Amino acid sequence: MEKSWSFHIGPIYFDGTVLVMTVLSCAIIFAFVYWASRKMTLRPTGKQNALEWVIDFVNGVTKSNMGASDSRRYSLFFFVLFMFIFVANNIGLMSKIEGSNELSYWKSPTADIAVTLTLSLIVALVANLSGVKRFGFKGYLKHAFLKPMPAMLPMNIIDQFVNFMSLALRLYGNIFAGEVMIGLICQLGNVKPVLLPIAIIVEMAWTAFSLFIGSLQAYVFVLLSSMYINEKIEIEED
Numbered sequence: 001m002e003k004s005w006s007f008h009i010g011p012i013y014f015d016g017t018v019l020v021m022t023v024l025s026c027a028i029i030f031a032f033v034y035w036a037s038r039k040m041t042l043r044p045t046g047k048q049n050a051l052e053w054v055i056d057f058v059n060g061v062t063k064s065n066m067g068a069s070d071s072r073r074y075s076l077f078f079f080v081l082f083m084f085i086f087v088a089n090n091i092g093l094m095s096k097i098e099g100s101n102e103l104s105y106w107k108s109p110t111a112d113i114a115v116t117l118t119l120s121l122i123v124a125l126v127a128n129l130s131g132v133k134r135f136g137f138k139g140y141l142k143h144a145f146l147k148p149m150p151a152m153l154p155m156n157i158i159d160q161f162v163n164f165m166s167l168a169l170r171l172y173g174n175i176f177a178g179e180v181m182i183g184l185i186c187q188l189g190n191v192k193p194v195l196l197p198i199a200i201i202v203e204m205a206w207t208a209f210s211l212f213i214g215s216l217q218a219y220v221f222v223l224l225s226s227m228y229i230n231e232k233i234e235i236e237e238d
Contacts, residue, residue, distance in 0.1 A: 015112065022109045025088045058082045061219065062226040070233065077126065082222045085110060089214030093178045111176045120168035123225045131232035144232055163228055174217050178210050
């Protein structure tokens with residue numbers, strides 16, 4: 001398993017590669033949004049069209065699960081979530097940098113289980129706090145954990161935990177596996193120089209496929225997140 005460079009502040013250790021790549025992903029998103037939102041007009045063209053297309057795409061994904069009213073209320077949250085996962089997935093799947101000491105200096109933040117668990121935890125907090133806000137604390141406990149009958153409490157708690165873990169592990173597994181493949185392809189040219197042209201061709205094809213996988217996983221994460229949040233705030237009709 002590849003190793004990342006790390007540093008510590010007092011007794012607390014940090015994964016330097018993940019931290020730097022997370023900051024870089026956020027910087028890329030900020031730069032894109034800032035660039036695309038300058039001098040906006042009522043008749044969008046070019047960069048404004050690109051930004052509005054992403055916003056409309058994310059809104060379309062969540063609207064099918066949450067309805068028009070609730071999807072608009074959470075549109076900014078899902079837009080930021082989608083953009084971060086999209087950039088964080090692809091930033092490491094399309095390239096790889098390793099030092100002479102076999103430390104990895106370039107990777108997808110979402111190839112680290114701590115990052116995907118944090119993203120899943122954020123979704124869980126938003127979902128549960130939104131349910132409390134809509135139904136009140138007692139009403140939410142009844143709505144989320146005691147339906148359709150109080151005896152379902154253990155199963156509902158397990159369901160909450162499974163949703164939380166599956167959301168994180170699905171994203172982590174796909175991106176981590178993609179980075180492992182990138183590493184194996186890069187090593188192909190080091191085994192025999194004659195295999196270098198083949199390694200280049202395979203890496204180009206895998207890079208294109210990785211872009212698709214990274215984008216698909218961002219879509220799936222937002223889709224499932226909107227479903228989980230909607231479960232907590234949906235008002236059942238009698």
